[in-house]
Amino acid sequence: MSDFPLIQWSEADTAHSARWRSEAGVAPPKRVVIADDTTTADNAYKLACEGTALLYRGDFQNARMLLQAMARRADRKKAKQAQSPTEAFNLHRMAQAQRARTLGMLLIPFDAGHLIPLRRAPEVHDACLEAYGAADEGYVTSLRELLGLIGAHEWRKKGVEIPALGSRIHPYYGVFSPVRGEYVDLVARIDLPTGAEALAFDIGTGTGVIAAMLAKRGVKRIVATETDPRAIACANENMQRLGFANRVEVVKADLFPQGRAPLIVCNPPWVPAKPSSPIEHAVYDPDSRMLKGFLAGLTAHLEPKGEGWLILSDLAEHLGLRTREQLTEWIEKAGLKVIGREIIRPRHGKASDADDPLHAARAQEVTCLWRLAPV
Known part of the structure; x- marks a missing residue:
């Protein structure tokens, strides 16, 4: 000390x-x-x-x-x-x-x-x-x-129930809790691309909830990346609890691990603003650093017919912090094309709280899974 x-x-x-x-x-x-x-x-x-x-x-x-x-x-x-x-x-x-x-x-x-x-x-x-x-x-x-x-x-003791997973995820202090679980529903329901049954990457795994969902869907090997030691320990413990430790490898890496995969999933922070505490790094991404980094590096790590799944709320667009045109421009600049989009509305209380200072934006928010592929 x-x-x-x-x-x-x-x-x-x-x-x-x-x-x-x-x-x-x-x-x-x-x-x-x-x-x-x-x-x-x-x-x-x-x-x-x-x-x-x-x-x-x-x-x-x-x-x-x-x-x-x-x-x-x-x-x-x-x-x-x-x-x-x-x-x-x-x-x-x-x-x-x-x-x-x-x-x-x-x-x-x-x-x-x-x-x-x-x-x-x-x-x-x-x-x-x-x-x-x-x-x-x-x-x-x-x-x-x-x-x-x-x-x-x-x-951490009682865990967070994830209906799509049919199990609980146990978050550590400082690791963002998946209390907004609608994005896991998107990962659960979209058809896996060809070859993804063998291998997938989960970029910025946090508690490991997306890696666990991919394992539940039958993906034989998932490489999940993180930079935060707490998140790495948290994800590893959750994989042990769920019985997926032999299929999910959690590695320390800034964005991508070595190699290529037919499916790469990323749920980056949604709002381009400066975090004021460690746990806010899961919500706020200054200058959209992680989002841009994921898009820029995706083609180099995807197999030729693979897909990148970008999971992103559009709250930043309704707040005037990022435009849809900027996002699509970054996608195109990275040599990617959009081959599909799935959306889901948030279920958290603030989405319907008229007294919330950001109610006007939250009332319009949707979370989208962008299916991306190399041009």
Whole structure:
């Protein structure tokens, strides 16, 4: 843990310091005061908005209630009226970032071994170990991040039901959970190209859900690629659970593995914007880097009569962040042609939530599987 930065504060006229943990890469706050069960939500929220962090010394459950009260105050802020879908998206992202910064100012101390030295604190050793690894000394993290770790640990234990797969996928912390499973339905229902029964590539496998779907459909060998060590471990564990470990090889590679395949599938991040935390890399792809890289390299890794399956939501188009013409231009520039398209509408709650800031775009969204082949 010596590689982690220090957070410093004064308590009872004595200087203190501890290691700072932030999976989102947030720098340790410069100003820290002590909070306890007497701290009011109004005062805590005011200090947090000013950039002052509050290190809690009291009852853990009271700290949770304080965070909830701060969240209610943050949510009262009226959003500026957007003049376009793109402005609505940018304002929404700015509001999300500000909310995360403010709520991230309520801090929790830890002793070595991931123990919380507060009254009524839960046992969180396993959740923290999965995300942080071993802790041989004390540290400080935000309560908001800790609650995220606990939630991710529960998802990892119980898994996410994937109806098309007929099984559960167990996501790790920091690996995007396939809670929006409609894209798996597309992979499940489209006819496999000739030769794909023998070999397929799954580019950016994440939890391994698409590789698992291909294995369920009878593909004898799947090479799944990833760059994130957590995702590699997660995909490998899911293949073991599902009984596909002898058919799915998960390798570390930026996009494509070595060789060619008759079927190559990729579900890249859908929105060309900058991620603000590690898990957002599964949703936000700056300058469409992964999308462009997949298209540009596809012909070099497809067998002559093979197909590339690009799975992509058109939400970015409805937000004004990318046009359909740009996408088709990238496809043509890569020496590819479109030989088929299958679409499916999202089933998640935000698609029908009129109060969502991006409702106008989400209401039009569809997810498409583009069947691509060399010209």
